[in-house]
Amino acid sequence: MQMQVVNSLKAHGLKVTPQRVTILSAIEKKGHANIDEIYKEAKTTNPTMSLATVYKNITSLIETKLLKEVAINNQKSKYELSKEPHSHLICKECGSLEDIDSNNLFTLNNDKIDFDIEEVELNIYGVCNKCKDKGTSKN
Ligand SMILES: [Zn+2]
């Protein structure tokens, strides 16, 4: 798992530092994580890591496109390792976030839109299954 992280750092022309490996491993483990979650997770393997270091490294990892920021309404941004374009199902109740392939989610009629669509990335807000179950058990 760490080897993969090391390889992607090299592939993006970045120096392999323990901080970057720790941060990327933390994000890889969680799938999507906000700054606090990354910091908390990173500290379990690297107790001396400061929040400022996490911020600084995340910024450079985004610049080199190794990481991707997912901006979410009324929530802190989450970060994920860059992969195929996809959309997110975001629960308004618990804030959980799930990947969904969106390239064929909408059948867009090219006759109506004079635009070459290459990728679709959306934030779709709603209520996840877990929270839905909670809601119905109360009634
Ligand atoms: Zn939920």
Ligand SMILES: [Zn+2]
């Ligand atoms: Zn995602």
